[in-house]
Amino acid sequence: MLETDIKLLANILPHLPQAIQSQILAVEEFLAETTLTVRRESLRQVIQFLKTDPNFCFDVMMDLFAMDYLKYVPETPERFAVVYYLVALLQNRRIRIKVFLPEEDPTIASIHDLYKAANWFEREAWDLYGIKFEGHPNLVRILCHAEFEGHPLRKDYPSDRYQRLKTTTSSEGL
Amino acid sequence: MSEHPLTVSNEEADLKNVAFTTRLEDFINWGRKNSLWPLPFGTACCAIEYMATVGSHYDISRFGAEVVRFSPRQADCLLVLGTVVEKMGPILKQIYDQMLEPKWVIAVGVCASSGGFYRAYHVMQGIDNIIPVDVYVPGCPPTPEGIIYGMLKLQEKITKGGIVRVRDRHKIAR
Ligand code: SF4
DSSP states (O other), X not given: OOHHHXXXXXXXXXXXOHHHHTTEEEEEEETTEEEEEEOGGGHHHXXXXXXXXXXXXXXXXXXXXXXXXXXXXXXXXXXXXXXXXXXXXXXXXXEEEEEEEOTTOOEEEOOTTTOTTHHHHHHHXXXXXXXXXXXXXXXXXXXXXXXXXXXXXXXXXXXXXXXXXXXXXXXXXX | OXXXXXXXXXXXXXXXXXXXXOOHHHHHHHHHHTSOOEEEEEOSTHHHHHHHHHSTTTOGGGGTOOOOOSXXXXXXXXXXXXXXXXXXXXXXXXXXXXXXXSOEXXXXXXXXXXXXXXXXXXXXXXXXXXXXXXXXXXXXXXXXXXXXXXXXXXXXXXXXSOSSOOOOGGGSOO
């Protein structure tokens, strides 16, 4: 991203409607990329705004992934985070949206209806980290097999705990 | 004048020039070992090495095994080239079951042989957990020379074996 673009983004941010601005907990600029940390309950509102507002037009969701900050230094506000990576094709701009989720209730609203790509990404985050996406039409495992227990990329999952298929003998329904 | 008992008749001498005798078993095995039709089950990097093995430089057709088939019904040598995850297990088993006897299996690379450096939640610790393996080729990845050596070892094994093989399926863990 060009330096002018960064300025543009930084300049636009103060012009966000108050309703959106108040949902943003932190803004971070690192290596020419902006990260907004937003409140959990208003994630959909912020993303919907960034997608539809003519000044932003973040029309593509590049990536969606979860993080587990267990024992992370420096300590984070909550254990889990979900990160959304949006791109505005016309302006060639990128932005990251980050939401922290508490360990005891890692739940967040699904955005599968805003970006179709989110559907499988959310299933992946559920499979590997156990993040629950409320409103997702089919939140089942996507990578691990059907008999798998637990969420393997959580930091407290033993790194060598291998789980065999016990009852499934055909390739159907995995 | 009667013929000397040790004189070879003309007819017999002709036969020796055009025919030789052998055992049926040896003859069939000779045919089998020199016309292996491989089925590459390529799941990861080792499969790339196999491409080089089939290519003109290493030229596996020198050993009669260049007729690569992608249907298990038409192949008799299953080459498992790459990492096999637990979820892939039933699929590999199904493909093996679809192959007609006589059939052989080569585990190419440490991933297929033992899980390799993957000792985690997802990778099967050696395909011999689910199907019988005839030859293991070590290396990560094995060189094309290694794969050819594995093929030659299999040919040796075929030469020594009977024409009807009854597999001890109970030796397989499941
Ligand atoms: S043995 Fe090495 S080269 Fe072969 S599939 Fe495994 S990681 Fe890749």
